[in-house]
Amino acid sequence: MSRSLAALVIGNSKYKKAGKLKNPANDATDMAAVLTACGFSVTIVIDGTHKQMDKALADFKAALKGHDVGLFFFAGHGVQIGGENFLAAIDVKTADETEAKHSSLALNKVIDTMEAADTKTNIIILDACRNNPWARAWRGGEERGLAPVYAPRGTLIAYATSPGQLAGDGKGRNGAYTAALLEHIATPDVTVEAMFKRVRNTLSATTAQKQISWEHTSLAGEFYFNLSVAARITDYGAAALGDDLFELDTSKKSHKIIASLKTLTWPRQNPAIDEITPALIAKVATDTLFVLGRNIYQSAAGNANSAIAYINDFTAKTTGTDKNDRKALLDGMLFEIFFDKTGTLRDQPKFRRFNEVFDLQRFAACKPSFDFIAACLLPYAGRYYAIPGKCHEVIADVRLGEKEKDAVLEVFVAGQQVLRRDSDDLPAWDDDEDKIYYRQRSKAQFEAWLEEELIVPARLLKIGYSRDVASGETLRVPMGWTCRLPA
Numbered sequence: 001m002s003r004s005l006a007a008l009v010i011g012n013s014k015y016k017k018a019g020k021l022k023n024p025a026n027d028a029t030d031m032a033a034v035l036t037a038c039g040f041s042v043t044i045v046i047d048g049t050h051k052q053m054d055k056a057l058a059d060f061k062a063a064l065k066g067h068d069v070g071l072f073f074f075a076g077h078g079v080q081i082g083g084e085n086f087l088a089a090i091d092v093k094t095a096d097e098t099e100a101k102h103s104s105l106a107l108n109k110v111i112d113t114m115e116a117a118d119t120k121t122n123i124i125i126l127d128a129c130r131n132n133p134w135a136r137a138w139r140g141g142e143e144r145g146l147a148p149v150y151a152p153r154g155t156l157i158a159y160a161t162s163p164g165q166l167a168g169d170g171k172g173r174n175g176a177y178t179a180a181l182l183e184h185i186a187t188p189d190v191t192v193e194a195m196f197k198r199v200r201n202t203l204s205a206t207t208a209q210k211q212i213s214w215e216h217t218s219l220a221g222e223f224y225f226n227l228s229v230a231a232r233i234t235d236y237g238a239a240a241l242g243d244d245l246f247e248l249d250t251s252k253k254s255h256k257i258i259a260s261l262k263t264l265t266w267p268r269q270n271p272a273i274d275e276i277t278p279a280l281i282a283k284v285a286t287d288t289l290f291v292l293g294r295n296i297y298q299s300a301a302g303n304a305n306s307a308i309a310y311i312n313d314f315t316a317k318t319t320g321t322d323k324n325d326r327k328a329l330l331d332g333m334l335f336e337i338f339f340d341k342t343g344t345l346r347d348q349p350k351f352r353r354f355n356e357v358f359d360l361q362r363f364a365a366c367k368p369s370f371d372f373i374a375a376c377l378l379p380y381a382g383r384y385y386a387i388p389g390k391c392h393e394v395i396a397d398v399r400l401g402e403k404e405k406d407a408v409l410e411v412f413v414a415g416q417q418v419l420r421r422d423s424d425d426l427p428a429w430d431d432d433e434d435k436i437y438y439r440q441r442s443k444a445q446f447e448a449w450l451e452e453e454l455i456v457p458a459r460l461l462k463i464g465y466s467r468d469v470a471s472g473e474t475l476r477v478p479m480g481w482t483c484r485l486p487a
Contacts, residue, residue, distance in 0.1 A: 003379075004069070006071070007040040010028060010045045011076060012046075028045075038226050047090050049090060049091045050089035072114065073125045076128055084106065091103065107124075107126075114155065122152075123223070127178050156219050157216045177211070189224060190225075200212060236286065266305070269299045269302075273296065276317070284325070290328045308353065348452075349455060374390050383455075386456060388455060394461050396464070420482060440476055443475060450483065454483055
């Protein structure tokens with residue numbers, strides 16, 4: 001199950017005629033990060049002028065084509081004028097209501113834009129019910145918050161507080177509403193409506209019931225910001241995806257083999273692998289084959305020779321087996337690389353036999369398994385330079401020093417310099433943040449390290465250097481530095 005999700009996120013803090021709001025820029029930045037982690041393609045605008053906000057919405061309209069879900073988030077000043085809502089740009093003209101209307105982004109324009117798109121689900125989130133700093137100058141009246149609006153079919157509109165009421169900036173990095181939203185939005189397998197109920201409860205508690213969030217929804221189906229693997233992948237049962245839930249019945253030969261592979265001892269693993277024949281595979285249930293594939297890979301990663309050989313000779317070893325049985329075995333191997341025994345994405349893939357498995361992508365018969373793992377990883381696309389399984393090449397350009405010719409200074413991918421200090425992996429003795437320590441690696445070792453850092457198979461990673469590097473040359477690589485994308 002794959003989803004195509006697009007979001008436009010705007011946070012306006014630096015108002016020219018209303019002073020600075022503390023939270024909106026942070027709110028937008030943090031929302032963009034969590035939406036990216038949930039699989040959205042995100043466009044973010046910080047401190048947008050009226051012209052910039054209009055252009056961003058026009059670009060968003062074009063981006064929504066071909067997407068299943070569209071989301072619009074705004075944090076900043078929102079004003080109600082004549083019963084309509086307007087999202088204030090940082091250069092909003094404030095002499096009177098007419099000028100303000102025509103120098104702000106009309107909420108109705110956002111709604112109309114998203115309604116006209118061919119998206120199944122549209123979500124609009126507004127942390128914009130703050131006090132109107134210009135209300136008294138315009139009318140001498142009270143500040144009124146935002147007005148309720150009609151939500152077209154397939155649309156949910158969420159407000160930081162109830163219509164006509166006000167929301168304030170938070171005490172910390174985020175506004176109270178966005179802080180509650182960030183706490184709950186990525187909870188796995190919770191519908192969007194249930195998630196907003198959780199937000200409402202948290203917000204009510206943190207503001208002593210002074211601020212009650214509100215939604216108007218016309219959604220026709222269910223939407224989840226974060227679907228767990230078990231909920232997204234229907235090919236296999238939850239007990240197979242979460243390997244530790246799989247119950248072994250050692251009266252069955254296939255289960256006995258799995259039990260031997262789980263011992264992590266070569267004298268038991270190697271003979272067990274040798275018992276995996278096409279005749280056995282034909283008798284084994286699909287979920288069991290998937291779990292068997294997972295344990296073949298973990299045995300190979302532990303250097304069990306028979307498991308390594310099985311992967312290297314996978315197409316020959318499975319000749320004559322049903323294509324769906326072969327797929328289940330390879331699906332399990334690929335899944336084990338990226339997901340742990342609970343079915344949760346690993347912080348770092350289990351890389352030791354990564355290249356051997358991904359070499360199988362050369363065979364047309366194995367393509368369905370690589371499509372499977374790409375679908376599993378799609379919600380985490382922001383963690384990868386290229387989604388594993390998609391067979392996309394990645395080009396890395398390495399800049400070496402001019403004076404210290406063996407020192408790796410920069411690594412560029414898609415025009416971006418990606419080599420950075422990793423605060424989680426600094427040498428224990430490194431108390432000088434400006435000091436760089438180096439580790440010597442052969443060219444082959446450096447390129448293997450880069451494959452792991454970029455999570456790209458060797459055959460799909462093309463590495464160029466700023467000068468010719470001999471095959472036996474030694475390079476110096478900064479210790480405690482990484483090319484990984486932030487999680």
